[in-house]
Each structure stands twice: as structure tokens, then as C-alpha cells.
Amino acid sequence: MTDPLLSALRGLAEPAPTTLPDTVVDGWVRLPGPVGDVLVVTSSRGVRYLRPAPGTDDVEPVLAGYRDRFARPVRPSGRVPRGLRPALTGHRGHPDLDLDGVTDFERAVLDATARIPAGQTRPYGWVAREAGRPRAVRAVGTVLARNPVPLLVPCHRVTRGDGALGQYMLGAEAKATLLRGEGTDVEGLEALAAAGTRLRGSDTTGIVCFPTCHHARRITAAHRRDFRTLDAARAAGYRPCRVCRPAVD
DNA sequence: TTTACGGCTGACA
DNA sequence: GTGTCAGCCGTAA
Numbered sequence: 714m715t716d717p718l719l720s721a722l723r724g725l726a727e728p729a730p731t732t733l734p735d736t737v738v739d740g741w742v743r744l745p746g747p748v749g750d751v752l753v754v755t756s757s758r759g760v761r762y763l764r765p766a767p768g769t770d771d772v773e774p775v776l777a778g779y780r781d782r783f784a785r786p787v788r789p790s791g792r793v794p795r796g797l798r799p800a801l802t803g804h805r806g807h808p809d810l811d812l813d814g815v816t817d818f819e820r821a822v823l824d825a826t827a828r829i830p831a832g833q834t835r836p837y838g839w840v841a842r843e844a845g846r847p848r849a850v851r852a853v854g855t856v857l858a859r860n861p862v863p864l865l866v867p868c869h870r871v872t873r874g875d876g877a878l879g880q881y882m883l884g885a886e887a888k889a890t891l892l893r894g895e896g897t898d899v900e901g902l903e904a905l906a907a908a909g910t911r912l913r914g915s916d917t918t919g920i921v922c923f924p925t926c927h928h929a930r931r932i933t934a935a936h937r938r939d940f941r942t943l944d945a946a947r948a949a950g951y952r953p954c955r956v957c958r959p960a961v962d
Numbered sequence: 963t964t965t966a967c968g969g970c971t972g973a974c975a
Numbered sequence: 976g977t978g979t980c981a982g983c984c985g986t987a988a
């Protein structure tokens with residue numbers, strides 16, 4: 714005679730049956746991404762997790778990482794959330810995200826990062842300020858290092874304060890590749906960093922921006938003024954751009 | 963409760 | 976210009 718409880722417990726160790734509703738079990742799918750295949754885990758509410766896919770078919774280490782972090786079961790799924798493919802191929806597309814379980818600070822950091830337009834970059838310090846903790850710059854790096862959904866929350870657009878690209882979960886080279894793919898002039902950024910330029914203003918408007926700000930890029934060479942610090946720009950009579958917000962006024 | 967740890971930053975040699 | 980150090984701060988163990 715079989716003990717029903719033992720039998721049920723044994724069932725827990727088996728792969729989740731495909732008849733389980735999506736609200737209980739999350740599903741993973743492998744998709745091509747801008748720097749190689751990715752594994753994406755989705756709940757009924759949206760994308761929860763994205764990581765580089767292993768070179769082999771053995772996806773178990775990635776799934777184990779997911780279970781460890783979220784304590785939720787996951788099974789293969791053919792379902793691709795709306796907007797995910799376009800988001801991964803550089804087109805407009807914003808799949809729903811399920812950021813359940815992240816702390817308030819983490820959410821604020823991810824939200825701020827998600828507001829950085831494609832083709833532009835912002836420093837860690839900017840993210841910290843936008844997240845409401847201007848001094849938690851280092852902690853922003855920690856949060857982004859464990860971004861559950863890189864590429865979708867574009868942490869590759871967050872750079873060091875001096876303009877250097879900085880580190881990235883998928884490697885510094887991937888960071889540069891992703892930025893180039895979005896039309897960012899990476900070499901130009903590095904040249905600015907080397908020159909100590911952090912802000913760029915227009916002497917016709919008296920406004921300073923981050924160099925990648927859409928407004929900064931329209932300033933003609935004759936009217937361009939580069940600054941090393943915001944204080945220097947202010948001393949010269951410039952005010953921060955209200956779009957890229959190098960500072961709050 | 964305490965400690966250690968980072969995708970950082972600014973100051974100083 | 977480059978290298979080092981201390982400070983910073985939210986998490987996880």
C-alpha cells in the first residue's frame with residue numbers, strides 16, 4: 714500500500730508537469746540576443762530573469778541560479794512574451810516585467826536605469842540620485858551587478874562618472890558592443906573621458922548636458938563648451954538640462 | 963547584530 | 976597621466 718503523502722512528496726522531486734498552471738510554475742525559453750543566446754524566465758505576470766544561455770544544451774546551472782534566487786519552480790516553455798523578441802533585437806519592444814521580490818531600493822535603481830534612452834549613457838551617480846539615494850553610488854553598482862533582467866533593463870547604459878564604460882555583468886566588451894549597436898559613439902566617449910570632459914553645454918542656450926544627451930549631440934562645434942564638473946559649468950553661467958538632468962535645479 | 967563585499971568616486975601622491 | 980586609498984551604502988550570510 715502506498716502512502717499518499719510519500720507519493721505526493723516524491724512528485725515534488727519530479728519535473729513540474731506541463732498541466733500545472735502558469736501562476737504556479739514559471740517557464741523558460743531560449744532566444745537569440747544581441748550578444749549571443751539568452752535564457753529568459755517568465756511568470757504569468759512578465760519576464761523575471763534573463764541570463765546568457767550556456768554554450769551547450771545544459772541549461773540546468775542557469776535554472777538552478779533562478780531557483781536559488783527566487784525559490785520558484787521553472788519548466789521549459791515555448792511561450793515568448795509579447796515584445797520580448799523585438800526588445801532583444803534592438804527594436805522597440807517592452808515586454809512586461811515581473812520584478813516581484815526586489816527591494817524598494819533595487820526597484821528604484823532598475824526604474825531609473827530603464828529611463829535611460831537607447832544610444833545614451835548615464836553615470837552610476839546619476840542613477841543613485843534618480844533613485845533617491847544620491848550617496849549610494851556604490852550600492853547602485855551592486856544592484857546592477859545582479860540585475861535580474863539585463864538588456865531589458867539596460868544596465869549597459871550606466872557608465873562610470875569619468876565617462877569610462879566601467880564593468881558589466883556580461884563583460885566590458887559586451888557592454889561596448891551593445892552600446893555601439895545602439896548607435897553610441899564609444900570611442901568618442903572614451904576620448905571625452907580621457908580629456909576629462911563630463912558635461913557639454915551650448916553657449917547659445919546656456920544649458921549643460923551629459924555628452925550623450927540627445928540635446929548635447931545637436932550642439933554645433935562652434936557653440937560647444939565642455940566642462941569637467943557641474944560646478945565649473947554653473948560658474949560659467951550654465952544650468953543643467955531638464956531632459957538628461959545632470960543635476961536637479 | 964555584525965561583517966564583508968562589490969559593475970563606484972574623489973582626493974592625493 | 977596613473978595608481979592607491981579611504982569612504983560610501985544596500986545586501987546577504
